[in-house]
Amino acid sequence: MPCGLRFPHCCATIEPTFPHDAPPERRSAMKRWSVCRVLLPLIILSGSSPLFLQAEPIPRELQRWLTPQNWQRDTDGPILKLGRPGTFDDTHIFAPCVSLEQGTYSLWYCGSSGAVQDRMFVLGRADSNDGIHFNKNRQNPVFSFGDGEHSVLTPTLLRSANGQTLHENGRLRMWFSATDFHDETALHQLYEADSLNGSDWSEAGSDNLKHVYAPTILKTGRTYQMWFTDVSQDPWCIRHASSLDGSKWRVSPDPVLELDQNWESGRLFYPTVLRLGDAYLMWYGSYWTERENTTALGFAVSIDGLNWYKHPQNPVLRPDPERPWESHYVTSQSVMQLPDGRFRIWYASRKQPPFLNKYFAINTAHWAGPAQAETKPPARPAKVAFPEWQAESQAELKAMLGIPEQKVALESEKRGELERDGLVIEKWVFTSEPGSKIPAVVYRPKQLKAPAPAIVLTYGHGGSKSQWQYNYAAQAYAKAGLVCLAMDPIGEEERHIQGRLGTRAHDPKSVHERAWNAGRPIMGKLVFDTMRGIDFLQERKDVDPSRIGVAGNSLGGAVASWMAALEPRIKMAIVSGWAYDNVTLRSKYCTKVPNQRMRERFTWPEFLSLAAPNCAVLVMNGDADWIIDSDNDGTAWRGTRAVVEQAGRVYADQGAEGKVKAWFEAGGGHRPYMAHPDALRWIQQQLGTPALTTEQIKTMPTVNSGRWCDAQQIKLERLYGTDLHQRGATLADFGLTLTDRSQLACLKPEERGTPAFTLEGWLSQIERNE
Known part of the structure; x- marks a missing residue:
């Protein structure tokens, strides 16, 4: 192999054993932490040659500090x-x-x-x-x-x-x-x-x-x-x-x-x-x-x-x-x-x-301090293919996230449609897993000459299908000739027990602990629901199943990063408002705890490299985004650039050079970059934009998000509603207007707030199954 890869023999997963008389909650906690102690193959990216070694589940850069201290x-x-x-x-x-x-x-x-x-x-x-x-x-x-x-x-x-x-x-x-x-x-x-x-x-x-x-x-x-x-x-x-x-x-x-x-x-x-x-x-x-x-x-x-x-x-x-x-x-x-x-x-x-x-x-x-880390190859290196390492790693991370191995029938049910501005908006309900259903809307061009590429949206904290930036992006993608799926995430809008928007219902520690102890972390649920969205799109005759991607901002960027790492069916991911850096470990429970567990096994370049070679990843950020770069000193962005550069070498070794990139807006804050014209360019390159040519995208007019929101009488949240953040975003201008929330409602009155559609119902279900 030209990249000089070294791999260990396949690692066997260590099955934990628990006392038979331990209560269920104790067995859950024991199972949870036993996952963290499994030995995994890890890559040491040294120059352009990744070395695949075994290591204990602790971030590799910390291991040298746990050698003896001789004071x-x-x-x-x-x-x-x-x-x-x-x-x-x-x-x-x-x-x-x-x-x-x-x-x-x-x-x-x-x-x-x-x-x-x-x-x-x-x-x-x-x-x-x-x-x-x-x-x-x-x-x-x-x-x-x-x-x-x-x-x-x-x-x-x-x-x-x-x-x-x-x-x-x-x-x-x-x-x-x-x-x-x-x-x-x-x-x-x-x-x-x-x-x-x-x-x-x-x-x-x-x-x-x-x-x-x-x-x-x-x-x-x-x-x-x-x-x-x-x-x-x-x-x-x-x-x-x-x-x-x-x-x-x-x-x-x-x-x-x-x-x-x-x-x-x-x-x-x-x-x-x-x-x-x-x-x-x-x-x-x-x-x-x-x-x-x-x-x-x-x-x-x-x-x-x-x-x-x-x-x-x-x-x-x-x-x-x-x-x-x-x-x-x-x-x-x-x-x-x-x-x-x-x-x-x-x-x-x-x-x-x-x-x-x-x-x-x-x-x-x-x-004297710790000895410098040695970079010797393993004593008995055994070469295996990158795809084998990738498959093993993805299986381990899916297990850590609690991604169900079995899927049930979607039982998709259409709940109506409406037409506006040359687009069709379809309303659907389908099953994610037993006891958990998803209300979703599909945006598509009214006229499609052939099966079209498709994108699944993923959402920031408090985001859902009716929030302005996702409604805007969904319409923009459909105007570009794609099919776009917008689902309510667990705990928001029609999946909130009271039907409220912007609740962040899955954020509290108590919710995180219930989900984590049941073996179903919140991040895993968000990722699994997105995977079910891929299933839904692949059943549609108007979607090309070989050209599906994901795009999300903030928490949605985090979900998109996990999708890129774990979902082999997607060909493109836009990771917006998120970083491949340790700074994300200071975030909320749903993101920081899975990332902490991931970092015990992998480095950030390894995590990003799991998307190679099939999924093209564009990481989009503003270099003044202190929401993510919490120290506001560029640490998150320097780290992300380095990660993209190192992962890029793995992509190149796998014959996919140029399919992972970092994009930064100078002076930009926490903005929805998945609707930026440069995001459309990336979509066109990786999936295609049937309704837009390269020249049309290049010369497309833009609109300022703040002025657009004012025109639509949208009130932005105080933290994000500043010129640095959401009010300062540059959007591809298709002449769009906001779709009223009532027009996007998918549920019948008697379904609203019922267990099948709520966070509380899902938590109770997984606790019964645990």
């Missing part, structure tokens, strides 16, 4: 000790926060005097030329809460993704947790201060985020990301929050780290996070089950900062009984990658009981 202590004693009697830090010292700027290490720490029950912490500072030998600042303490009651705890500085200290408007930004230890509520709250020089700080201001302890904050693009210990209830866990200004925080709905390894006991605390390349790294503390009254440090990695994989050899830094000053605690830490590539950690420690000191000293150690 080396640098001193025979603490680098920072308790202060002299009578000073502010003569009894307790902990929570180092270290910065390296212009060759000087600055270490801020929390110190207190008095007995444990009377402690109140303030901030001290020490400086060093080597990160090991520190001198305390003569101005200490350099910061206090100011009311004589609240302690300054666990300070953190604003840092760039790789952990380097950031200044904003020439000033350092520091966040810390504060509490009054004499307050029965024990409330910990997030506060902020800033400084020009690190010694003179502004008055503390509250960010009004409660139950926060030990924050760590990185700025990635425009986004401030915080990981913190949630102390609202036992056991403590670690959570994530994001902000656009560092003041107003949105806490992610689920903990990102909880107690689940054998060494961990009681609580998790003190997260320290860096991001190097595509990997987020977290060191965190817990009580150590092996030795009473001790803490140790664990380590975890992530590709999105939300879904973490813990080190199998945790804890990676343990107390040392031979070093009395750190015999019991080695937590409350700061970690930095040094200019020479090594890592250095500064951590607080506690000596043996009796515990007169909450923490006793500050210490340091270094680690």
Whole structure:
């Protein structure tokens, strides 16, 4: 093979075994997670030669970080000790926060005097030329809460993704947790201060985020990301929050780290996070089950900062009984990658009981970092054909999405039709699966001389067949001479229990969990219904079954990406308003969880390559779309371009060069690009446009979406209804008008809200079948 492919022997799926007395919901959860542990063939795209290797189900770029961490202590004693009697830090010292700027290490720490029950912490500072030998600042303490009651705890500085200290408007930004230890509520709250020089700080201001302890904050693009210990209830866990200004925080709905390894006991605390390349790294503390009254440090990695994989050899830094000053605690830490590539950690420690000191000293150690990943071929490579790898991979992903293996008869029933502007709009109802039916409309030219190419639309969050951009695209495709199928997605419009539009009914966590635990993820349902749409089109005499494609925007772009990867019958996909990048793992449950599971098996180039060679994929985005590129720094688009380039080499190796492309509109936001003239050009190239010539498409007039929506009296959603996003879209102008929703209704009055057509009915059905 000219591309130098190497493949393993076919992998056998590992069938999980479950306790016979486990309740159904437990068996479902066990089955769900067992899917994630199956060994799969993976491609390592190196240059132009993909290598097919076996790997554990963890994103490949993270695996090198889960090798042993050999931390080396640098001193025979603490680098920072308790202060002299009578000073502010003569009894307790902990929570180092270290910065390296212009060759000087600055270490801020929390110190207190008095007995444990009377402690109140303030901030001290020490400086060093080597990160090991520190001198305390003569101005200490350099910061206090100011009311004589609240302690300054666990300070953190604003840092760039790789952990380097950031200044904003020439000033350092520091966040810390504060509490009054004499307050029965024990409330910990997030506060902020800033400084020009690190010694003179502004008055503390509250960010009004409660139950926060030990924050760590990185700025990635425009986004401030915080990981913190949630102390609202036992056991403590670690959570994530994001902000656009560092003041107003949105806490992610689920903990990102909880107690689940054998060494961990009681609580998790003190997260320290860096991001190097595509990997987020977290060191965190817990009580150590092996030795009473001790803490140790664990380590975890992530590709999105939300879904973490813990080190199998945790804890990676343990107390040392031979070093009395750190015999019991080695937590409350700061970690930095040094200019020479090594890592250095500064951590607080506690000596043996009796515990007169909450923490006793500050210490340091270094680690060379992980070895570089080897790219050796497997010991016993066995070549197999790309189609075999593709088929095996598609089968694994279909199983993960819960795509039913068997299909029932569609039992299609026509519910009427109407004519407008030279088009015919047919109304249909057909069966997707037992207990779940789909209302759908077909747009077609009134006159067709031969079986026509066809497109199935896929929808964004809250989208359905009556939403303006899909009604527009469907009419535009029909004007171009195609047949277009527009179906209501599960939970929207006529598949909503109250018949409402824009509900996003499948978004809530509770819905995701019900579907996922039943083995039928929401994304799998959206994809399977789209596959049934292909079945429906292939039964029609006016459709050419060899020329069918899909097109969708936003969530619909995500669905189109899965269709391209898994559905061999489609010849074209337009993936609009979506990225082939890890940034999509921060999205809503229906997209992020399947993508997280997919990324445990494949890289993004591999996922896109599953469409080769038959399905031509056009990825269309605006390069200013911060809805998808959430950091608003181009990360998602740089990643997508690289993925398309790498997948393009696989396409070329399979004889389909040029059939995967990335298209970007300069300055464009989250727009419905599937109705852009360039989308029509792609459709013509891949499927054909019977009613339009190449020259007609090239010279086609355009209309601004905002002006068109105003003319149709369409009220756009606040978030999307801006010139950057939906109001600024360029649409191929066919002189279209909006089709009234009432004209597109397919259901009889007595069918509306019944289980066969609703999300609730489908959930109940799959739970009964589970």
